Amino acid sequence: MKRFISIAVAFVLMLGSSGLIVFARDRCECGTPPIVVISGFATVPLTYVDENGKEERAWAPSNKRIFNGVAGVIPPLTRLMFDKNWETFLDKTNPGVVSIFEPILCDGSGVPIHNIKAREFPLSADNYPDFYNNDINDEQAFIKTAIDVYGGDHIYFFNYDWRLDPTDIAKELKDFVKNVKNETRHDKVTLIGCSMGGNIALSYLRLFGSGDIHNFILDNAAFQGTSIIGECFMLDFEFDSDAVLNYIYQFVKSDVLDSFLRMTGVFDKLIPAVEDLIEIISGQLSSEVLYPVFANLPGIWALVTDDTYEQAKAAALDSKENARLIKKIDFYHYEVQQKAEKLLKKAKANGCNIMILSNYNYYGIPITPTRHNNNDILIDTKYSSGGAVCAKLGSTLGEGYVQKKTSCGHNHVSPDNVIDASTCMFPEYTWFVKDMKHLDYPYGTQGADFLMWLAGTKKQPTVFSEVSYPQFMEFDYKTGKLTPTAEAAAAAAVIEVLNPQTGG
DSSP: OHHHHHHHHHHHHHHHHHHHHHHHHHSOOSSSOOEEEEOOTTSSOEEEEOTTSOEEEEETTOHHHHHHHHHTTHHHHHHHHHHOOHHHHHHHHHHHHHHHTGGGOBOTTSOBSSOOEEOOOOSOGGGOHHHHTSOSSHHHHHHHHHHHHHOGGGEEEEOOOTTSOHHHHHHHHHHHHHHHHHHHTOSOEEEEEETTHHHHHHHHHHHHOSTTEEEEEEESOOTTOOHHHHHHHTTOOOOOHHHHHHHHHHHSOOHHHHHHHHHHTHHHHHHHHHHHHHHHHHHHHIIIIIIIIIITOHHHHTTSOTTTHHHHHHHHOOTTTTHHHHHHHHHHIIIIITTHHHHHHHHHHTTOEEEEEEEESBOOOSSSTTTTSOBSSSSBHHHHTTSOEEOOTTOOSOTTOOOSOOTTOSOOBOTTSOEEGGGSSOGGGEEEEETOOTTOOOTTSHHHHHHHHHHTOSSOOOTTSOTTSOSEEEEETTTTEEEEOHHHHHHHHHHHHHOTTOOO
């Protein structure tokens, strides 16, 4: 009997040992965890199947749907020119406007009304060459660069229905990450949350922790919201001609057009009329279009900042009719967004590398009181950076400014005296790029190289790890160069002379 037991134990040990040997041999030894890029807001169109069985675009609305919705505006508009009755005009036109957004509607509980699909990319990036080769900017450009650097079999793209609650989407991401680990034979992944994807990534930390994650990167992320969403829900609109003109100039860089518009004062004359109009129509427009279409979408509430959340909720939602929706969005807001720093610190303590990227020196959409905030066109810099103090556009922090926090002993004020990063959640792990638009990092540029450096890091980098990539940098779209700001470049040159070994 003893001999039998000994043989049995030996047999089990042999099987176990051989299994371990096979597992060890089967693991990928490339040294770089697979990269999972989480898409931003509406990177890929949402689709649905219409009554004829044909796949149609739900978001962004198709040209056909927009035309049909707008066509009904013409007769009421003609009448409006004579009777000036805005209430009657909106009664006739608002249903047509809502019809444009019909496919994406959710009910008062935040549940989708129609069967909408977000395109999925379950396989590695090298299986979708047509998709990733179509763009030189944004997430697709990053993936294209990552394929060049790390190989397409280790790059993955997670897309989702942005209307839904981020914590529900995070559960889908959990299954996605599990599949990536199995396919690539790695224990951990690098997770990059792009824009709204940062909200999904942070929800992942809240629900599942950081055990699966090697590098956690928030890239121009909306993980603390963006000011314009809450302000719109509160109907808090403000305009001025400078902000509008500067916003236009960001896209149409024509000095001739800019000079003409400023000289003629077109917007100076137009804006008061627009403000008067909004005061007249905002109540009816919000109750019949804005709130029914957008306030019922849980994902949109994840983009509302903490300082406007409760006010926006009171303005746009009903505590009884929207009770289930409120319960859902409250969990995200108070358990994910508000606890972001705590969640990230816990991940860091568990060995996860944290990196935050924030761009600045652009105007956001100039229709609210925060229109002069430093922005990347979509997200305020103070939110995407996790708490930086930022001067208003066109100004500085002031002569003799001293950074708010000094406990780390490092200088975190930008050389242009616009950003104080000492107040960020992670001053040592937060980088700022001036003059680069939201999520850009164009393919084939030094901006893309910077993102690759972060994605491939083996240990926690800081803003002092690499002379080429200090905390504050500037991007030049004409040359594709990413360089330290002038003062930072001079300081880096001195450091390099004193310590030739400095580097990543």
